[in-house]
Amino acid sequence: MNKRAKVTKAQIIEAALAVASEKGAGKVTLDEVAKVSGFSKGGLLYHYPSKEALITAMVQQLVDDNAASRQQLMAQGDDALSAMIKSHVHLSEQVQCNTAMAILAAAAEQPGLLNPVQQACRHLLCDINAESGDNPEAMVLMLACDALWLQDMLSISPLDAEQKDQLLQYMLRRAKELMP
């Protein structure tokens, strides 16, 4: 694959993410993505042979980005759990919205398109369990962190920004104590 194709594919994914976060997960259609990206529908399907392939690529990129962000924090000395919590704090609202809607779109399209996400979750859990010695509180903290953005994804979070902030700080303190 040459450079031009790579750029185009990236632009298509970008457009798909934009559609998802601006118009909602249910509006991610080939027509709409084509319109927003500026390419034709035929062009889209040249690079991604089906809608499923497009959504899969979209999800995969988000998973990769997330993993990279956590690994960077861990390279700076953080434990896996703290890195997860911190990475949640630092993500821009736009990125979180993108992620949320993309995942929602994938889930609605077909259960199974989220397998890469599940795999990523599993890896994260293993790391955290290994570091904490299977401490259940560490697992609870990890789940709580997940809940924060899963709730945001569905716009059902009962917490306002300030409450969320305070809670994340508490979680980070507990994480530091648990992971020596």
Place this chain on the structure above:
Amino acid sequence: MNKRAKVTKAQIIEAALAVASEKGAGKVTLDEVAKVSGFSKGGLLYHYPSKEALITAMVQQLVDDNAASRQQLMAQGDDALSAMIKSHVHLSEQVQCNTAMAILAAAAEQPGLLNPVQQACRHLLCDINAESGDNPEAMVLMLACDALWLQDMLSISPLDAEQKDQLLQYMLRRAKELMP
């Protein structure tokens, strides 16, 4: 409203839930629900004037059921947090799958159809905060409980049944200690 109408409306909701959990959130269409329920599409739209109305009713019923289940536990002396955790434990897999897919369908259809769910979450949070004296660990436990079924909803849970069971037991123990 007539008794006959009530029964029909309930059957339609039931069929919609069945479609959602068996075929996936994205496949909840009027035609499909009509086929499964045994009524015609015209019949559906007589009782629920739009797809949106149908999905709204579906979500509302789940919210009501859940609230009822928790209130029953609380009437037996449980605190709000323990009731939430216990209610998660006791729900059948079928009900959880129904709930998950219905909510997913609603979210994909239109953000905002989940407002009743958000409101329910808010109430629950208020109750738990009031009972625990704003203890952050109680909030974390609540979030973890949410995460358990949000993850199931997307089939991205990294925990197997046994791990989940043990974790819920731990959470229940902590809840009992926090809520005297």
Place this chain on the structure above:
DNA sequence: AATAATAAACCGTCTGGTTGGTACAGTAAA
């Protein structure tokens, strides 16, 4: 008889996907 409930055929729009084709860069033969 009056009204509530259901069915069936239909409509316009949007869906994912296919088609045949164009523009163009590279390249190998003349």
Place this chain on the structure above:
DNA sequence: TTTACTGTACCAACCAGACGGTTTATTATT
């Protein structure tokens, strides 16, 4: 250097089917 050829990238037009919703007609219930 021209020519012929090849593969990549893209597009406009189109298709069959599914979609949400309407209309009209028919049957039950009261």
